[in-house]
Structure formats: structure tokens, C-alpha cells
Amino acid sequence: MFENYFSERIKNTPSSFIREILKVTQKPEIISFAGGLPNPISFPQEELKISMNRIAEMYGAKIYQYSTTLGLDTLRQYIVDRYKKLWNMDISIENIIITTGSQQALDLIGKVFINEGDNVMVEKPSYLGLLQSFCVYQANFVTTKLNDDGLDIEDLKNTLKTYKPKLAYLIPNFQNPTGLTYTAENRKAVFDLIKDEDMLLIQDDPYGELRFEDTPRIPYIGLNQTEKNLYLGSFSKIVTPGMRLGYIIANKEIIRMIETAKQAADLHSNIFGQYLISDYLYNNDLDKHIEKIKKLYKSQAQAMVGAMEEYFPKNVKFTRPKGGMFTWVTLEEGKDVMKLFDKAIAKNVAFVPGHPFYVNPKNVNTLRLNYTNANSETIREGIKRLSEALTEV
Amino acid sequence: MFENYFSERIKNTPSSFIREILKVTQKPEIISFAGGLPNPISFPQEELKISMNRIAEMYGAKIYQYSTTLGLDTLRQYIVDRYKKLWNMDISIENIIITTGSQQALDLIGKVFINEGDNVMVEKPSYLGLLQSFCVYQANFVTTKLNDDGLDIEDLKNTLKTYKPKLAYLIPNFQNPTGLTYTAENRKAVFDLIKDEDMLLIQDDPYGELRFEDTPRIPYIGLNQTEKNLYLGSFSKIVTPGMRLGYIIANKEIIRMIETAKQAADLHSNIFGQYLISDYLYNNDLDKHIEKIKKLYKSQAQAMVGAMEEYFPKNVKFTRPKGGMFTWVTLEEGKDVMKLFDKAIAKNVAFVPGHPFYVNPKNVNTLRLNYTNANSETIREGIKRLSEALTEV
Numbered sequence: 001m002f003e004n005y006f007s008e009r010i011k012n013t014p015s016s017f018i019r020e021i022l023k024v025t026q027k028p029e030i031i032s033f034a035g036g037l038p039n040p041i042s043f044p045q046e047e048l049k050i051s052m053n054r055i056a057e058m059y060g061a062k063i064y065q066y067s068t069t070l071g072l073d074t075l076r077q078y079i080v081d082r083y084k085k086l087w088n089m090d091i092s093i094e095n096i097i098i099t100t101g102s103q104q105a106l107d108l109i110g111k112v113f114i115n116e117g118d119n120v121m122v123e124k125p126s127y128l129g130l131l132q133s134f135c136v137y138q139a140n141f142v143t144t145k146l147n148d149d150g151l152d153i154e155d156l157k158n159t160l161k162t163y164k165p166k167l168a169y170l171i172p173n174f175q176n177p178t179g180l181t182y183t184a185e186n187r188k189a190v191f192d193l194i195k196d197e198d199m200l201l202i203q204d205d206p207y208g209e210l211r212f213e214d215t216p217r218i219p220y221i222g223l224n225q226t227e228k229n230l231y232l233g234s235f236s237k238i239v240t241p242g243m244r245l246g247y248i249i250a251n252k253e254i255i256r257m258i259e260t261a262k263q264a265a266d267l268h269s270n271i272f273g274q275y276l277i278s279d280y281l282y283n284n285d286l287d288k289h290i291e292k293i294k295k296l297y298k299s300q301a302q303a304m305v306g307a308m309e310e311y312f313p314k315n316v317k318f319t320r321p322k323g324g325m326f327t328w329v330t331l332e333e334g335k336d337v338m339k340l341f342d343k344a345i346a347k348n349v350a351f352v353p354g355h356p357f358y359v360n361p362k363n364v365n366t367l368r369l370n371y372t373n374a375n376s377e378t379i380r381e382g383i384k385r386l387s388e389a390l391t392e393v
Numbered sequence: 394m395f396e397n398y399f400s401e402r403i404k405n406t407p408s409s410f411i412r413e414i415l416k417v418t419q420k421p422e423i424i425s426f427a428g429g430l431p432n433p434i435s436f437p438q439e440e441l442k443i444s445m446n447r448i449a450e451m452y453g454a455k456i457y458q459y460s461t462t463l464g465l466d467t468l469r470q471y472i473v474d475r476y477k478k479l480w481n482m483d484i485s486i487e488n489i490i491i492t493t494g495s496q497q498a499l500d501l502i503g504k505v506f507i508n509e510g511d512n513v514m515v516e517k518p519s520y521l522g523l524l525q526s527f528c529v530y531q532a533n534f535v536t537t538k539l540n541d542d543g544l545d546i547e548d549l550k551n552t553l554k555t556y557k558p559k560l561a562y563l564i565p566n567f568q569n570p571t572g573l574t575y576t577a578e579n580r581k582a583v584f585d586l587i588k589d590e591d592m593l594l595i596q597d598d599p600y601g602e603l604r605f606e607d608t609p610r611i612p613y614i615g616l617n618q619t620e621k622n623l624y625l626g627s628f629s630k631i632v633t634p635g636m637r638l639g640y641i642i643a644n645k646e647i648i649r650m651i652e653t654a655k656q657a658a659d660l661h662s663n664i665f666g667q668y669l670i671s672d673y674l675y676n677n678d679l680d681k682h683i684e685k686i687k688k689l690y691k692s693q694a695q696a697m698v699g700a701m702e703e704y705f706p707k708n709v710k711f712t713r714p715k716g717g718m719f720t721w722v723t724l725e726e727g728k729d730v731m732k733l734f735d736k737a738i739a740k741n742v743a744f745v746p747g748h749p750f751y752v753n754p755k756n757v758n759t760l761r762l763n764y765t766n767a768n769s770e771t772i773r774e775g776i777k778r779l780s781e782a783l784t785e786v
Contacts, residue, residue: 040454061433
């Protein structure tokens with residue numbers, strides 16, 4: 001009955017697919033690999049309880065009052081210090097704005113940069129939350145194929161030449177949905193191609209800290225070499241997602257414009273949560289905490305990959321993630337993943353079919369599996385059920 | 394340097410005016426009536442501390458995990474119960490979505506309903522945060538004059554006839570910036586005019602609970618008589634603003650569309666805060682707490698009105714608010730409020746000049762004063778300084 005009232009932008013924004021999937025997968029008897037939830041045993045509950053009582057003592061009413069749009073200075077300073085330490089980034093708190101989770105960072109960036117029909121380059125496949133966010137701003141998505149080592153360089157050349165995108169959105173570390181990571185060589189090749197383009201590069205990095213192996217971190221694409229880089233980060237996967245705290249690192253002029261957009265969007269992010277996480281970070285060893293999460297997720301990833309190697313038919317391909325939260329499964333050409341989904345649900349195991357990760361989904365034979373929110377035993381059982389479903393399609 | 398990258402919508406969104414004002418008003422020697430902050434002594438700090446420890450015990454990891462876009466069921470149920478009790482509203486939790494403060498409610502409504510150039514009716518003057526939010530979605534604002542008793546009915550007739558607005562945004566109780574409240578008669582006259590129009594009515598009510606006198610509450614415009622009503626509420630002024638928790642009550646179809654928009658905007662609001670406020674509300678007497686705030690603000694409002702009556706020149710008019718947080722001052726025709734602002738700052742007293750509350754500010758001779766965030770003595774001193782500045786313009 002309200003069809004005539006709704007805006008064009010929202011009528012074109014997808015939502016029902018994932019919502020339907022999640023409805024099915026929430027039944028208690030289902031082993032679900034469909035979500036993207038951190039394992040709750042990774043939350044530092046005791047430390048956070050100490051911090052919440054401490055900030056209540058130390059700051060009194062301030063933790064409940066209105067605050068500034070850019071975010072709490074001490075939290076922004078922590079981010080500055082960490083990125084200086086890790087990446088030698090030449091930044092100050094004026095380069096940083098706190099957002100209501102990384103999802104809001106995507107929304108604000110869409111708001112600030114995208115006019116209807118602007119070309120935005122994304123990986124194929126890409127993060128569904130980004131596709132949804134930028135769809136609201138009526139972006140015209142153009143895609144570049146993602147290979148095991150990063151972006152397909154030939155495809156990138158074509159995309160840049162044909163579409164001259166205004167923005168590019170990439171997840172170089174343990175990508176969602178594929179779990180893939182760009183190699184250092186690939187990053188260099190990408191940067192060589194884009195550095196003189198009239199394009200902003202957004203590198204979203206919620207999973208970068210969750211590196212399972214002791215190999216060195218791989219620097220961002222064009223790290224410190226351009227003003228046109230925006231870096232997105234989040235505390236969701238390394239401390240707690242429920243607090244909804246992410247951030248954008250960018251040129252000051254860009255941050256000021258995003259600040260205007262954020263002021264109109266929610267004035268500021270929950271300030272209690274900012275005090276809480278800031279206190280936690282300054283009073284605990286984040287790296288030590290991350291080590292625990294990595295160990296946990298590594299064993300779960302190994303359980304999943306191991307079970308897939310053992311049970312899956314040989315014509316089914318899957319990624320072997322070296323970090324992050326997901327693996328990406330590709331069925332034989334021509335197979336319909338929705339048929340597999342129905343068979344899998346009948347066997348009480350769930351996943352996300354590839355559709356919402358594509359700009360124009362058709363003949364989809366891919367699916368995303370999450371391994372962070374179940375123990376290794378459950379993972380083995382789920383993969384076993386899934387492999388039985390695989391033999392039926 | 395990024396001018397060519399920014400979207401048209403954001404380039405047209407105002408922000409700098411208020412930011413400049415607030416910069417000046419934040420010096421410690423200034424008595425500021427410019428803000429809109431609740432008095433921090435009104436926050437139930439002890440009770441919230443008990444609640445935060447209780448939810449940590451009761452719910453464990455859940456208070457830190459990802460959650461649902463619509464918001465915490467118990468909090469939504471509390472709102473249902475309260476609106477049923479107060480207004481006999483026929484609603485269920487499916488009519489409610491929790492937002493990251495009321496400001497996000499405005500952003501989401503703009504996103505879901507406004508196409509570029511759509512006519513949106515607002516009061517003259519209106520809430521600056523709304524003007525900013527809807528400006529992002531390139532609304533075409535049309536205004537209806539606000540009188541002491543509510544909307545100017547003749548002006549409303551003209552506005553409806555001439556512009557056929559798609560949306561109307563009104564603050565019927567203790568309006569921001571004027572402090573004015575629509576009478577019951579005015580509400581009826583407004584509803585008679587709009588009920589058959591093809592228009593959605595948004596009634597924003599952050600201050601309705603802060604009624605200084607023991608007169609009965611005045612029902613919303615067209616309460617329970619139309620599906621085209623959206624009601625906005627907030628815990629910012631009655632519990633704590635820093636938690637950023639507001640809500641929208643509307644038809645289920647509308648709520649579902651807003652849910653899609655919110656999913657793309659920030660996935661969900663901080664869930665810790667939702668558990669915290671929900672626990673606080675179920676374990677304390679909100680009405681008793683509100684009584685305390687009302688008593689406090691009433692004495693502060695009286696101090697301000699009393700001082701204005703004593704000190705202000707007779708040709709300066711001002712509203713006498715019966716609730717809420719603001720009073721609205723009108724200088725003699727032809728006076729420039731920015732000149733007064735400069736004189737006032739020189740005397741270390743600050744306010745918000747009327748400009749950001751108008752769609753097309755020109756020849757502005759009005760200003761907003763906030764009385765909730767200073768004690769009565771400070772208020773008297775500030776008004777005295779302001780009255781001295783008034784004699785100089």
C-alpha cells in the first residue's frame with residue numbers, strides 16, 4: 001500500500017534474499033555455516049566488565065552524554081598509534097572518523113561520493129553489505145575478477161579502460177566471501193595500474209588481523225603513496241561486533257566531508273561503547289588477545305578444509321583460507337547452487353548461496369561457508385552432511 | 394582537492410555554520426545556551442551501573458555479539474507497552490524499529506521515502522538536524538508557519554494546495570527550536586486538513602515526556618486514525634543520549650522497508666546499549682525518573698524566563714515553554730541576530746542564531762536558547778549579559 005511513497009533508491013535495494021536464507025537457517029536443528037559471526041568465546045568478557053566499571057568511575061556522566069561526531073579522541077589516537085606502528089602511516093587523529101560499525105563507513109562513503117550512475121569497481125564476487133549499501137546510492141557496479149592471488153590484472157586493465165570508475169572497493173586480506181588474499185606482487189601490479197587513474201581506492205580490512213600463519217603482513221595497495229586511499233577498519237572481529245565500532249582513515253578533507261554526512265546520519269556513534277573499547281585497548285594487550293582468536297579460528301578452518309578434502313567429491317573446488325572467517329566453494333560448471341541449498345537444508349546444514357555476492361547473479365554455482373562460529377566437531381558433521389547433499393545434485 | 398569526487402547531495406548539505414558556532418561557544422569562559430544537551434545530573438548513573446553488571450551476568454556473550462536489524466525484542470516490547478498504556482495504540486513489536494538515535498530515524502526515513510525534488514513540509518522554523526538529514530536526499534522543503542498554538546491553518550491550506558507534499562515533518566510537543574506546543578484544537582484542525590491528503594505524517598517527539606505542568610498530555614495529530622502516521626521517539630532526553638537509542642513506530646510494511654535501509658546503514662544499533670536500557674527500564678520506574686528531570690528543567694526554564702522578563706528590553710519577544718529544552722527569542726523587525734551574536738560572544742554568552750532552523754534564512758532576527766544544561770544562577774548571569782548585548786544592537 002505504500003509502494004507509491006517509497007524512493008527509487010530503496011525499491012532497487014536487495015534485501016529479501018538474505019533475510020529468507022537466514023530465516024531458514026535459524027532453526028535449532030540446523031548446523032549453519034551461513035552466518036558471519038565471530039565465535040562468542042573470543043569476546044574478552046571479563047576484561048570488558050572491568051573496563052565498564054572503571055569508565056563508570058572515571059568519567060561519570062560523560063559516558064552517557066552527547067559527544068562529538070568524529071568520535072572519542074583517545075580511541076582515534078589508539079588507531080593512529082597502531083597504524084603508525086604496523087604500517088608507519090603518517091596520520092593524526094584528524095585523519096580518522098569513528099563509525100557505527102564498518103557498515104556505516106560504507107554507507108557514509110556511498111553518501112559522500114556516489115551520484116546516481118557513477119561507476120564503482122568491485123571484486124567479483126564482492127561483500128554483499130557493500131553491494132547493498134552502494135546500491136542505495138544507485139551506483140553502477142563494474143566488476144573485476146578475483147583470482148587465487150588477487151585481482152585479475154588483464155580484467156582490471158579492461159575495467160579501468162572501459163569504465164573509468166570513480167571508486168574502487170577492495171578487500172585485500174581474507175576477502176569476504178572468498179577467503180582469498182592478494183599477494184604482494186598482485187598488490188604492486190594493481191597499484192601500478194591504478195595510481196594515475198582519477199579514482200579513489202577503498203580498502204576494507206575487517207579480517208587482516210586474523211592471519212593464521214606467522215608470515216609477515218602484506219602492506220596495503222599503494223600504502224602511504226597516495227592521498228586517494230581510504231582505509232576501513234573495525235573492532236568487530238577482534239574485540240566485539242555488538243558495540244558497532246569501525247573507522248575510516250583518509251585525507252583530512254575527505255574526513256571532514258564524511259563528518260558532515262555522519263552528523264546527519266546519527267550525530268555520533270554510541271559514546272559509552274567508545275569509552276569502553278578505548279579503556280579495554282589501553283589496559284590490555286590486544287595482540288595477545290588476537291593470538292587467541294587466531295589460534296581458535298585456525299583450528300576451525302583446518303577442521304573445515306580437512307573435512308572438505310575428506311568428504312567432498314573431487315569436482316568440487318574450495319579456497320583454503322590463511323586467515324579470516326570464510327571459505328568459498330565452487331561446484332561443477334552448470335550446477336545450480338539453489339538446488340544444493342534445498343538438499344542441504346533437508347539434511348539440516350546451511351550456507352549462503354553465492355547470489356548476493358554478485359552484481360548480476362546468474363547460473364550461480366558458488367557458495368560461502370563460515371567456520372568461526374562452530375566447534376571442529378560440529379564443523380566435521382556439517383561438512384559431512386553437505387557432502388551427502390552434494391552427491392544428490 | 395576532492396571537489397570533483399564529492400556527490401551533489403553532500404555538496405548541498407549545510408554543516409559549517411553550526412560547527413563554527415560551536416567552536417566559539419566551547420571556550421571555558423563562555424556561558425553557553427547554544428547546545429541542546431540534557432543536564433548530566435539527570436542521568437541515572439547508579440541504576441545504569443547496576444544494570445550493566447546485571448546484563449553482563451545474565452546474558453554473557455549476547456551483549457557483545459551481532460544482533461538483529463530491527464532491535465532487541467524486549468526493548469521494542471517495552472515501547473509497545475508504554476504507547477499502549479499512554480495512547481491506547483494498537484501496535485505490536487512488528488511496528489517498531491530501534492534506531493541509532495532519532496537522528497538515524499530521520500536519515501532512514503529520508504532514504505526510504507525521498508526522491509530528489511520531492512516536496513517535504515516542515516514547520517517554519519524547523520529542527521536543524523532534520524533539515525540537514527533530508528537535504529542529503531535532496532528534498533524540496535516547503536514550510537508552514539508555526540504560531541503560538543501550533544501550525545498556521547491558513548498557511549497550511551495554501552502549502553497543501555500549492556505543493557501537495559509527500560511527507561510532513563512536525564514536532565507537536567515543545568518544538569525544537571521554539572519550545573512551542575500545538576494545542577488540542579490546533580491538532581484537530583491540522584488533522585482535518587491533512588487526513589485525505591496523499592501524504593505521510595512524521596511526528597517527532599523527543600521532548601513530549603518533559604511536560605512541566607500537571608495538565609493532561611495532548612494526543613498526537615490523528616492518533617490511531619491513519620496508517621500514514623509515523624511516530625518518532627527517543628531515550629536521549631529521558632534516560633541517556635550517549636547510548637544513541639531512538640525508535641520509529643509505523644505501519645509494518647513501512648518498518649520492513651526501513652529495516653532494509655538500516656541493514657545497509659549500520660546492520661543494527663549497539664546491542665549492549667539496547668540490553669542496558671532495556672534492563673534499566675524493566676527494573677526502574679521511568680515515570681518517577683522523568684518527574685525528577687521535569688522538576689529540574691522546570692526550575693531552569695523559570696529562571697530563564699524570569700531573567701528575560703526582568704532584563705530584556707520590552708521590544709524583544711520570547712516563548713514561555715511549558716516543557717522541553719528551549720526558548721525562542723525574536724528581536725525587533727530589521728535587527729540582525731549575527732550582530733547580536735558577536736556582541737554576546739564579546740560578553741562571554743552564546744546562543745544559536747536562527748539561521749540553521751530556516752530553509753532559506755534571510756534577515757534573521759531570531760535565536761534559540763537552551764536552559765537544560767546550566768544551573769539557575771548561571772542562567773540568570775547569562776541572560777543578564779545577553780540583555781546588555783541586546784542594548785548594543
